[in-house]
Structure formats: C-alpha cells, structure tokens
Amino acid sequence: MIAALNRLVDLVEKHLTAEVDVDGLATALGTTEYHLRRMFSSLAGIPLSEYVRRRRMTVAAADIVRGEADLLSIAVRHGYGSTEAFGRAFRAVHGANPGDVRRNGGPLRTQPQLRFRLTVEGSIPMETRIADRPAFRLAGHAARVPLIHRGVNPHIRQHMAALPAQEHGRLKALSDTDPAGLLQVCADVDPDGTEGSELTYLHGVALSGETPIPDDLDAIEVPAGRWAIFRTAGPHPQALQDTWAATATEWFPANPWRLRPGPSLVAILDRADDFSTATCELWLPVEPTPVTG
Known part of the structure; x- marks a missing residue:
C-alpha cells in the first residue's frame, strides 16, 4: 500500500494540469479507487482532491512569481477557463490574489510533494x-x-437526544442478527474522508433479510460480504477513533485486505453510565486484496 500511494503521488505530479486517472492506477496496482482514496486521506491527513488542488496552486504560484506569462495563460495552463475561477481557487489555498502575489512575491502557502514511508x-x-x-x-x-x-459529533448527539427514551429499547428488541444490539452506522461516506462532508448516520439495529421493517423506520440494505471487526476499549470516543485511525496506518498495510464500499458499524458492548468509557466493536466492510505476481 505504501508503494501504491507513492505511485499515486507521482501520477498527480505528472497530471497537475489534467484529470488524474485514480481508478486506472488503482486497477493497475490491483486495488480499488475507493480503497486508495480512503487510505490516502487517512495517512496524509487531507483528502486526495484537496492535495491535488494545493499542489496545482503551488506550481501556479511559481508561474505567477516568475512573471513569464499573463494571468489568463497561467489560468488556462492549470485547467481553469477564466482568471476569475482561477483567482478563487488561488485565494482558497494562498489567502491572496494572484495579482498581489505577482507584485509582492507572496504570501504563499506551499504544499510540498508528499512521500509515504513505512515506520x-x-x-x-x-x-x-x-x-x-x-x-x-x-x-x-x-x-x-x-x-x-x-x-463528539454534536450533530449526531443532537439526533440521538431527539429520540424518545423508550425508542432505544424498542429498537434493541427488534435486533435479530449480528452485529447484535444498538448500532451506530455511518453510510454514504465521501471516499476522500473530507471533514465536513455529509454522511448518513443511522441509530438502529441489524435485521435478517426476512425480517419486516416497521414503516416508521429508515432502512439500509447491506449485501453479503466479509467484515473486519476490531474490538476497542477505553475512553469514549477517543479509543474508538484511535482504533479507526490505526486500521489505516497499521492494520490494512500489514494485512491482505482492502476496504470495499459499504457502511461502517459500531456496536457498543459495554459502557459507563456517563459514556466516558466504553467497549465497542468496529465493523468495516472488506474484501481480499488480489494476489499479484
């Protein structure tokens, strides 16, 4: 996976002024675009799309400071149809207008080229x-x-607080398959893992395929497949979030599995009355990494 991510970084550098064929690279490396994007954002700390934007604007800033071309030519060279659109993207990264940078030489916020290394x-x-x-x-x-x-996600906390107290017991009684009990479900997550992007959060339970779903409940159909299940214990939600991060930095690079699209599930096995500590299971949908060679 480390080698695949470095190949991805090299591909970005070769195609800074065009669309990056992430799916094509993933296929050539025997993985998927979904898994490659998720691992990139987890290890780099920024989404791939944001890294590409920062690198483009870093190179564009050098073109502007050199002063060898007008702003429209630089905008077109970097994939923008107008100086206005280019200026908005430039300001979002550098916090200054291209014209000001041309006159003053800065300020600039440079994004170095990433290089992933195994530790x-x-x-x-x-x-x-x-x-x-x-x-x-x-x-x-x-x-x-x-x-x-x-x-703690305050939007999830607000969603949970709005549910009547008796509803938790009603849901728990409906559960009839693993993972058992009340579940915290995240679905439709942006593959880049962009903070602030929207996802579907569901507070609910798992039901077998034949069990009818009450009309007043939302439903997510989960296809057959394999799951990697991680047990966590300690301060909540820190222990759970630390384990989630470690799946990308430690577990996936060391094991022949990759993420597949699907919801992630958290089952609370035990917890303190004030939820300050908890024992949980984190369920992630996975599939085997194809054997190459």
Whole structure:
C-alpha cells in the first residue's frame, strides 16, 4: 500500500494540469479507487482532491512569481477557463490574489510533494476477527450529518437526544442478527474522508433479510460480504477513533485486505453510565486484496 500511494503521488505530479486517472492506477496496482482514496486521506491527513488542488496552486504560484506569462495563460495552463475561477481557487489555498502575489512575491502557502514511508509501529496488538456475513438490513432513525474526525459529533448527539427514551429499547428488541444490539452506522461516506462532508448516520439495529421493517423506520440494505471487526476499549470516543485511525496506518498495510464500499458499524458492548468509557466493536466492510505476481 505504501508503494501504491507513492505511485499515486507521482501520477498527480505528472497530471497537475489534467484529470488524474485514480481508478486506472488503482486497477493497475490491483486495488480499488475507493480503497486508495480512503487510505490516502487517512495517512496524509487531507483528502486526495484537496492535495491535488494545493499542489496545482503551488506550481501556479511559481508561474505567477516568475512573471513569464499573463494571468489568463497561467489560468488556462492549470485547467481553469477564466482568471476569475482561477483567482478563487488561488485565494482558497494562498489567502491572496494572484495579482498581489505577482507584485509582492507572496504570501504563499506551499504544499510540498508528499512521500509515504513505512515506520515501525504496532507494538500494541489489534484485536481483530474476520466474519463472512450474509445480506442483512439496518433499520433505525437516520439523519444527514457532517463528518467530524475527532471528538463528539454534536450533530449526531443532537439526533440521538431527539429520540424518545423508550425508542432505544424498542429498537434493541427488534435486533435479530449480528452485529447484535444498538448500532451506530455511518453510510454514504465521501471516499476522500473530507471533514465536513455529509454522511448518513443511522441509530438502529441489524435485521435478517426476512425480517419486516416497521414503516416508521429508515432502512439500509447491506449485501453479503466479509467484515473486519476490531474490538476497542477505553475512553469514549477517543479509543474508538484511535482504533479507526490505526486500521489505516497499521492494520490494512500489514494485512491482505482492502476496504470495499459499504457502511461502517459500531456496536457498543459495554459502557459507563456517563459514556466516558466504553467497549465497542468496529465493523468495516472488506474484501481480499488480489494476489499479484
């Protein structure tokens, strides 16, 4: 995976003024665009789309400072049809107009070219198992919320607080398949993992394929497939979020599995009354990485 990400960075550099064929590269490397984008954003700390934009504007800034071409020619060279559109993108990265930078030489916010390297970590074993599950359904109460990487998501908290107290017991009684009990479900997540992008959050339970879903509940159909299940314990939600991050930095690079599209599930197995600590299971949809060579 480290080699694949560095190949991706090289491809970005070769195509800074054109669309980057991420899907084609992923196929050539024996992986998927979905998995490659998710691993990039997890390890780089920024979405691939944002990295490409910053690199384009870094190179464009050098063109502007050199003063060898007019602003329209530079805008067109970097894939923009007008100086206005180019100026908006330039300001979003550098915080200054192209004309001001040409006159003053700055200020500039340079995005260096990334290079991924393997570091030796993983001194703490990750408690994981792989489960092959038939198709099932998720039923509960759904809402569209922004993605927040760290800390408690206030939009999810507000969604949960709006549910009547008895509704949690009603949902739990409906659960009839694994993962058992009440679940925190994230679906329709941006493959780039862009913070602030919208996702579907569902507070609900898993039902077997034959179980009818009450009319007042939202539903997500989950196809048959394999799941990597990570057990976490400790301060909540920090322990869960740390484990989620470690799946990208430690587990996936060391194991012959890759993410596949689908919802991620969190089952709360045990918790303190104030939810300050919790024992959870994180379910991620996975598929085997094809053997090459």
